Amino acid sequence: MFGKIGGAVLALVSSAVVSVLVSQPAMAASATSQTIAWNDLAPTLIHPNTDYTKLVTATRVPGTVDGKALKLTLPANPEAGPRGGVGFETAKAYKYGTFGSRMKTADCTGQDANTGVVSAAFTYSTDHADTNGNGVADNNEIDFEFLCAQPDVVWMTIWTDYSETSNNLRSISRVLNVRTGEVLYNCYIVSYGTGCQAPQPGENLPAKTTPIPGFDASKQFRSYKFDWSANRVTFYTYDNQNRKVVLWDYRGPADRIPQSPSLFMQNVWHSANWAPYGSTAKPTTPTVPNTAVIDTTFLPQ
Ligand SMILES: [Ca+2]
Numbered sequence: 001m002f003g004k005i006g007g008a009v010l011a012l013v014s015s016a017v018v019s020v021l022v023s024q025p026a027m028a029a030s031a032t033s034q035t036i037a038w039n040d041l042a043p044t045l046i047h048p049n050t051d052y053t054k055l056v057t058a059t060r061v062p063g064t065v066d067g068k069a070l071k072l073t074l075p076a077n078p079e080a081g082p083r084g085g086v087g088f089e090t091a092k093a094y095k096y097g098t099f100g101s102r103m104k105t106a107d108c109t110g111q112d113a114n115t116g117v118v119s120a121a122f123t124y125s126t127d128h129a130d131t132n133g134n135g136v137a138d139n140n141e142i143d144f145e146f147l148c149a150q151p152d153v154v155w156m157t158i159w160t161d162y163s164e165t166s167n168n169l170r171s172i173s174r175v176l177n178v179r180t181g182e183v184l185y186n187c188y189i190v191s192y193g194t195g196c197q198a199p200q201p202g203e204n205l206p207a208k209t210t211p212i213p214g215f216d217a218s219k220q221f222r223s224y225k226f227d228w229s230a231n232r233v234t235f236y237t238y239d240n241q242n243r244k245v246v247l248w249d250y251r252g253p254a255d256r257i258p259q260s261p262s263l264f265m266q267n268v269w270h271s272a273n274w275a276p277y278g279s280t281a282k283p284t285t286p287t288v289p290n291t292a293v294i295d296t297t298f299l300p301q
Protein backbone atom coordinates (compact mmCIF):
# COMPACT_ATOMS: atom_id res chain seq x y z
CA MET A 1 0.00 0.00 0.00
CA PHE A 2 2.95 2.27 0.28
CA GLY A 3 3.87 1.62 -3.30
CA LYS A 4 2.53 4.93 -4.38
CA ILE A 5 1.86 6.94 -1.30
CA GLY A 6 3.16 10.39 -1.87
CA GLY A 7 6.12 9.21 -3.79
CA ALA A 8 6.67 9.39 -7.44
CA VAL A 9 3.70 11.29 -8.71
CA LEU A 10 5.49 14.45 -9.66
CA ALA A 11 8.15 12.46 -11.41
CA LEU A 12 5.54 12.39 -14.15
CA VAL A 13 5.52 16.14 -14.30
CA SER A 14 8.12 17.55 -16.60
CA SER A 15 7.27 21.22 -16.32
CA ALA A 16 8.14 23.15 -13.21
CA VAL A 17 5.25 25.45 -14.02
CA VAL A 18 2.90 22.51 -13.91
CA SER A 19 4.51 21.14 -10.80
CA VAL A 20 3.45 24.10 -8.75
CA LEU A 21 -0.14 23.50 -9.74
CA VAL A 22 -0.56 19.91 -8.62
CA SER A 23 -0.25 18.43 -5.20
CA GLN A 24 1.33 15.12 -4.46
CA PRO A 25 -0.69 12.53 -2.62
CA ALA A 26 0.77 12.24 0.84
CA MET A 27 1.34 9.08 -0.31
CA ALA A 28 -12.52 12.13 5.01
CA ALA A 29 -19.77 12.79 8.49
CA SER A 30 -20.15 12.17 11.74
CA ALA A 31 -19.94 15.07 14.16
CA THR A 32 -18.54 12.85 16.88
CA SER A 33 -14.89 12.01 17.09
CA GLN A 34 -12.36 10.71 19.51
CA THR A 35 -9.28 12.64 20.49
CA ILE A 36 -5.93 10.93 20.74
CA ALA A 37 -3.85 13.02 23.10
CA TRP A 38 -0.60 11.14 22.62
CA ASN A 39 -0.55 9.63 26.05
CA ASP A 40 -0.41 5.96 26.98
CA LEU A 41 -3.56 5.23 24.98
CA ALA A 42 -2.01 6.03 21.64
CA PRO A 43 -0.02 2.85 20.96
CA THR A 44 -3.15 0.73 20.84
CA LEU A 45 -4.43 2.84 17.96
CA ILE A 46 -1.32 2.98 15.86
CA HIS A 47 -0.08 0.29 13.56
CA PRO A 48 3.61 -0.48 14.12
CA ASN A 49 4.75 -0.01 10.57
CA THR A 50 8.37 -0.85 9.99
CA ASP A 51 8.71 1.99 7.52
CA TYR A 52 7.87 4.36 10.31
CA THR A 53 10.06 3.59 13.28
CA LYS A 54 11.10 7.02 14.41
CA LEU A 55 8.12 7.90 16.57
CA VAL A 56 9.00 9.80 19.72
CA THR A 57 6.56 11.00 22.32
CA ALA A 58 7.54 13.90 24.54
CA THR A 59 6.25 15.56 27.67
CA ARG A 60 6.21 19.18 28.80
CA VAL A 61 5.90 20.43 25.22
CA PRO A 62 5.02 24.14 25.18
CA GLY A 63 1.81 25.00 23.39
CA THR A 64 0.18 21.60 23.75
CA VAL A 65 -3.10 21.20 25.56
CA ASP A 66 -1.89 18.45 27.90
CA GLY A 67 1.87 18.90 27.73
CA LYS A 68 2.28 15.69 25.73
CA ALA A 69 3.03 15.42 22.06
CA LEU A 70 4.20 13.10 19.34
CA LYS A 71 7.23 14.45 17.53
CA LEU A 72 7.70 13.43 13.92
CA THR A 73 11.31 14.26 13.14
CA LEU A 74 12.56 13.96 9.60
CA PRO A 75 16.31 13.39 9.77
CA ALA A 76 18.79 15.57 7.90
CA ASN A 77 19.49 14.63 4.28
CA PRO A 78 16.53 12.28 3.90
CA GLU A 79 15.67 10.24 0.87
CA ALA A 80 12.95 11.97 -1.15
CA GLY A 81 9.40 10.69 -0.85
CA PRO A 82 7.28 9.42 2.04
CA ARG A 83 9.29 6.22 2.35
CA GLY A 84 12.22 8.33 3.45
CA GLY A 85 10.02 10.15 5.90
CA VAL A 86 8.52 9.61 9.31
CA GLY A 87 4.91 9.07 10.27
CA PHE A 88 2.23 6.70 11.43
CA GLU A 89 -0.99 5.11 10.36
CA THR A 90 -3.97 3.94 12.37
CA ALA A 91 -4.41 0.26 13.11
CA LYS A 92 -8.02 0.50 12.00
CA ALA A 93 -9.71 1.66 8.80
CA TYR A 94 -12.61 4.10 8.87
CA LYS A 95 -15.30 4.92 6.35
CA TYR A 96 -16.56 8.49 6.74
CA GLY A 97 -16.36 10.59 9.89
CA THR A 98 -14.31 13.42 11.34
CA PHE A 99 -10.52 13.22 11.10
CA GLY A 100 -7.72 15.61 11.87
CA SER A 101 -4.95 16.80 14.10
CA ARG A 102 -3.91 19.60 16.39
CA MET A 103 -0.35 20.11 15.29
CA LYS A 104 2.49 22.40 14.46
CA THR A 105 3.95 21.58 11.05
CA ALA A 106 7.64 21.26 10.23
CA ASP A 107 9.40 24.63 10.46
CA CYS A 108 12.27 25.32 8.06
CA THR A 109 12.84 28.91 9.14
CA GLY A 110 16.52 29.73 8.78
CA GLN A 111 17.15 26.90 6.31
CA ASP A 112 17.44 27.18 2.56
CA ALA A 113 14.47 29.20 1.25
CA ASN A 114 13.49 26.33 -1.06
CA THR A 115 13.69 23.54 1.50
CA GLY A 116 11.29 20.78 0.45
CA VAL A 117 9.51 19.34 3.49
CA VAL A 118 5.87 18.22 3.55
CA SER A 119 3.78 17.81 6.72
CA ALA A 120 0.58 15.87 6.13
CA ALA A 121 -2.56 14.52 7.80
CA PHE A 122 -4.77 12.35 5.62
CA THR A 123 -6.96 9.33 5.03
CA TYR A 124 -5.62 6.74 2.62
CA SER A 125 -6.67 3.49 1.05
CA THR A 126 -5.73 1.68 -2.08
CA ASP A 127 -5.65 -1.93 -3.16
CA HIS A 128 -5.07 -0.98 -6.79
CA ALA A 129 -8.52 -2.31 -7.60
CA ASP A 130 -11.04 -0.40 -9.69
CA THR A 131 -14.05 -0.56 -7.43
CA ASN A 132 -15.49 2.63 -8.85
CA GLY A 133 -15.29 1.09 -12.32
CA ASN A 134 -13.77 3.95 -14.29
CA GLY A 135 -10.84 2.06 -15.71
CA VAL A 136 -8.19 3.63 -13.48
CA ALA A 137 -6.79 2.07 -10.31
CA ASP A 138 -8.57 3.55 -7.29
CA ASN A 139 -6.70 5.77 -4.87
CA ASN A 140 -8.84 6.91 -1.97
CA GLU A 141 -7.19 9.75 -0.16
CA ILE A 142 -8.16 13.02 1.53
CA ASP A 143 -5.25 15.27 2.43
CA PHE A 144 -4.19 18.22 4.46
CA GLU A 145 -0.65 19.07 3.37
CA PHE A 146 1.71 21.91 4.20
CA LEU A 147 5.05 22.86 2.67
CA CYS A 148 7.53 24.21 5.20
CA ALA A 149 8.72 26.84 2.70
CA GLN A 150 5.19 28.36 2.54
CA PRO A 151 3.58 27.89 5.96
CA ASP A 152 0.71 30.34 5.38
CA VAL A 153 -0.71 28.10 2.65
CA VAL A 154 -2.61 24.80 2.95
CA TRP A 155 -3.00 22.22 0.19
CA MET A 156 -6.18 20.14 0.38
CA THR A 157 -6.72 17.30 -2.06
CA ILE A 158 -9.43 14.69 -2.56
CA TRP A 159 -8.21 11.71 -4.59
CA THR A 160 -10.23 8.85 -6.03
CA ASP A 161 -7.91 7.33 -8.63
CA TYR A 162 -4.24 7.09 -9.46
CA SER A 163 -2.38 4.83 -11.86
CA GLU A 164 1.24 3.99 -11.25
CA THR A 165 1.67 2.83 -14.81
CA SER A 166 -0.05 5.55 -16.79
CA ASN A 167 -0.71 9.25 -16.51
CA ASN A 168 -4.28 8.69 -15.37
CA LEU A 169 -5.62 9.93 -12.07
CA ARG A 170 -8.61 11.67 -10.51
CA SER A 171 -8.03 14.36 -7.94
CA ILE A 172 -9.36 17.73 -6.97
CA SER A 173 -7.19 20.16 -5.07
CA ARG A 174 -7.65 23.47 -3.37
CA VAL A 175 -4.66 25.61 -2.47
CA LEU A 176 -5.54 28.33 0.00
CA ASN A 177 -3.67 31.15 1.66
CA VAL A 178 -5.15 30.79 5.13
CA ARG A 179 -3.77 34.14 6.28
CA THR A 180 -5.57 36.14 3.59
CA GLY A 181 -8.43 33.76 2.77
CA GLU A 182 -7.51 33.84 -0.91
CA VAL A 183 -8.12 30.68 -2.94
CA LEU A 184 -4.98 30.33 -5.03
CA TYR A 185 -6.07 27.28 -6.99
CA ASN A 186 -9.07 24.94 -7.19
CA CYS A 187 -8.79 22.27 -9.83
CA TYR A 188 -9.97 18.78 -10.82
CA ILE A 189 -7.47 16.89 -12.93
CA VAL A 190 -7.55 13.53 -14.70
CA SER A 191 -3.94 13.53 -15.88
CA TYR A 192 -0.83 15.55 -15.33
CA GLY A 193 -0.06 18.22 -17.89
CA THR A 194 -3.53 18.59 -19.36
CA GLY A 195 -4.87 21.25 -17.06
CA CYS A 196 -8.05 21.57 -15.02
CA GLN A 197 -11.36 20.03 -15.99
CA ALA A 198 -14.38 22.31 -16.07
CA PRO A 199 -15.54 22.87 -12.50
CA GLN A 200 -18.80 21.27 -11.39
CA PRO A 201 -21.28 22.98 -9.07
CA GLY A 202 -20.23 22.85 -5.41
CA GLU A 203 -16.57 22.24 -6.04
CA ASN A 204 -15.16 25.62 -5.14
CA LEU A 205 -16.87 26.72 -1.92
CA PRO A 206 -16.49 29.07 -0.23
CA ALA A 207 -15.06 31.39 -2.88
CA LYS A 208 -13.04 33.12 -0.20
CA THR A 209 -12.40 32.11 3.38
CA THR A 210 -12.33 34.14 6.58
CA PRO A 211 -8.77 35.49 6.92
CA ILE A 212 -6.73 34.36 9.92
CA PRO A 213 -4.23 37.19 10.54
CA GLY A 214 -0.73 35.97 11.28
CA PHE A 215 -1.51 32.38 10.37
CA ASP A 216 1.66 30.26 10.21
CA ALA A 217 1.19 26.50 10.42
CA SER A 218 4.81 25.96 11.39
CA LYS A 219 4.77 28.41 14.31
CA GLN A 220 1.38 27.81 15.91
CA PHE A 221 -0.51 24.78 17.09
CA ARG A 222 -3.75 24.63 15.14
CA SER A 223 -6.43 22.01 14.70
CA TYR A 224 -7.04 20.91 11.13
CA LYS A 225 -10.07 18.69 10.59
CA PHE A 226 -12.25 17.35 7.85
CA ASP A 227 -15.71 15.81 7.92
CA TRP A 228 -15.91 13.07 5.29
CA SER A 229 -19.28 11.77 4.15
CA ALA A 230 -20.51 10.08 0.98
CA ASN A 231 -21.40 13.32 -0.77
CA ARG A 232 -19.46 16.04 1.02
CA VAL A 233 -16.04 16.77 2.48
CA THR A 234 -15.64 19.84 4.68
CA PHE A 235 -12.16 20.99 5.68
CA TYR A 236 -11.77 23.46 8.54
CA THR A 237 -9.54 25.00 11.17
CA TYR A 238 -10.00 27.61 13.90
CA ASP A 239 -9.10 31.28 14.01
CA ASN A 240 -7.19 33.19 16.67
CA GLN A 241 -10.39 33.41 18.74
CA ASN A 242 -11.01 29.68 18.33
CA ARG A 243 -13.92 30.18 15.94
CA LYS A 244 -14.39 27.55 13.24
CA VAL A 245 -13.19 28.62 9.81
CA VAL A 246 -14.26 26.50 6.85
CA LEU A 247 -11.39 26.16 4.41
CA TRP A 248 -13.14 24.12 1.76
CA ASP A 249 -16.70 22.82 1.65
CA TYR A 250 -16.60 20.29 -1.16
CA ARG A 251 -20.06 19.38 -2.41
CA GLY A 252 -19.26 18.35 -5.95
CA PRO A 253 -20.04 15.02 -7.65
CA ALA A 254 -19.99 12.11 -5.20
CA ASP A 255 -17.93 10.02 -7.60
CA ARG A 256 -15.09 12.43 -6.91
CA ILE A 257 -15.18 11.52 -3.19
CA PRO A 258 -13.56 8.39 -1.70
CA GLN A 259 -16.09 5.73 -0.71
CA SER A 260 -13.78 3.05 0.74
CA PRO A 261 -12.56 2.34 4.30
CA SER A 262 -9.30 4.20 4.85
CA LEU A 263 -6.53 4.47 7.37
CA PHE A 264 -5.67 7.82 8.90
CA MET A 265 -2.04 8.81 8.61
CA GLN A 266 0.27 11.66 9.53
CA ASN A 267 3.76 12.08 8.19
CA VAL A 268 6.68 14.37 7.44
CA TRP A 269 8.80 13.81 4.35
CA HIS A 270 11.03 15.43 1.79
CA SER A 271 9.73 16.27 -1.66
CA ALA A 272 12.35 17.10 -4.27
CA ASN A 273 9.87 18.41 -6.82
CA TRP A 274 6.85 19.99 -5.13
CA ALA A 275 7.45 23.72 -5.08
CA PRO A 276 5.47 26.27 -3.11
CA TYR A 277 2.53 27.77 -4.95
CA GLY A 278 3.77 30.45 -7.36
CA SER A 279 7.37 29.27 -7.26
CA THR A 280 9.28 27.46 -9.96
CA ALA A 281 12.35 26.85 -7.79
CA LYS A 282 13.37 23.23 -7.33
CA PRO A 283 12.94 22.18 -3.70
CA THR A 284 16.16 21.41 -1.89
CA THR A 285 17.06 18.60 0.47
CA PRO A 286 16.92 19.60 4.14
CA THR A 287 20.36 19.48 5.72
CA VAL A 288 19.12 19.57 9.31
CA PRO A 289 16.33 17.64 11.04
CA ASN A 290 12.76 18.97 10.68
CA THR A 291 10.03 18.18 13.18
CA ALA A 292 6.25 18.34 13.15
CA VAL A 293 4.72 18.26 16.63
CA ILE A 294 1.41 16.45 17.03
CA ASP A 295 -0.58 17.48 20.09
CA THR A 296 -3.67 15.46 19.30
CA THR A 297 -5.05 13.28 16.55
CA PHE A 298 -8.80 13.21 15.90
CA LEU A 299 -10.45 10.02 14.67
CA PRO A 300 -14.04 8.87 14.26
CA GLN A 301 -15.60 7.02 17.16
CA1 LIG B 1 -11.03 3.55 -10.41
Ligand SMILES: [Ca+2]
Pocket: 037, 038, 064, 065, 066, 067, 068, 069, 294, 295, 296
Ligand atom coordinates in the same frame (compact mmCIF):
# COMPACT_ATOMS: atom_id res chain seq x y z
CA1 LIG C 1 -1.19 16.18 23.52
